[in-house]
Amino acid sequence: xxxxxxxxxxxxxxxxxxxxxxxxxxxxxxxxxxxxxxxxxxxxxxxxxxxxxxxxxxxxxxxxxxxxxxxxxxxxxxxxxxxxxxxxxxxxxxxxxxxxxxxxxxxxxxxxxxxxxxxxxxxxxxxxxxxxxxxxxxxxxxxxxxxxxxxxxxxxxxxxxxxxxxxxxxxxxx
Ligand code: FES
Ligand code: FES
Numbered sequence: 412x413x414x415x416x417x418x419x420x421x422x423x424x425x426x427x428x429x430x431x432x433x434x435x436x437x438x439x440x441x442x443x444x445x446x447x448x449x450x451x452x453x454x455x456x457x458x459x460x461x462x463x464x465x466x467x468x469x470x471x472x473x474x475x476x477x478x479x480x481x482x483x484x485x486x487x488x489x490x491x492x493x494x495x496x497x498x499x500x501x502x503x504x505x506x507x508x509x510x511x512x513x514x515x516x517x518x519x520x521x522x523x524x525x526x527x528x529x530x531x532x533x534x535x536x537x538x539x540x541x542x543x544x545x546x547x548x549x550x551x552x553x554x555x556x557x558x559x560x561x562x563x564x565x566x567x568x569x570x571x572x573x574x575x576x577x578x579x580x581x582x583x584x585x
Pocket of ligand 1: 462467481
């Protein structure tokens with residue numbers, strides 16, 4: 412039978428790879444990934460609103476999967492790379508989803524926005540040509556209390572189109 416790891420009760424060494432950088436930290440086993448990202452690493456683009464898995468504001472990627480970082484213990488995130496909104500840009504440019512959210516003005520207060528963007532960008536990684544239903548479903552776990560949904564969906568469509576055009580430029584004639 413595999414042994415159950417015993418952590419704590421005090422601080423324990425934890426290695427997290429966030430946005431391509433390795434961080435060696437001493438953490439309480441009870442600290443959530445959201446707390447560590449914001450409090451220890453200063454990555455405050457990840458927002459915490461409900462802190463209990465209801466709103467999706469805290470969405471980051473664990474590997475390529477969007478997760479609620481308020482529900483993940485940091486100590487359990489050592490095996491996979493973590494990506495936050497700060498790590499989404501490529502070659503110094505905002506990710507197409509970030510660009511599309513700006514172009515479509517797809518936010519009001521902005522508290523849900525980084526979570527929405529992380530969920531939408533994860534969708535486009537696995538499905539570069541999503542229909543409206545797929546876009547809505549990808550952000551179904553990200554609540555927007557300002558009601559910016561129509562523009563968020565429009566931004567998703569725009570981002571998919573931007574990615575399609577840039578892929579065609581990279582591989583003309585294919
Ligand atoms: S803050 Fe994590 S789901 Fe709301
Ligand atoms: S923009 Fe305010 S909660 Fe979505």
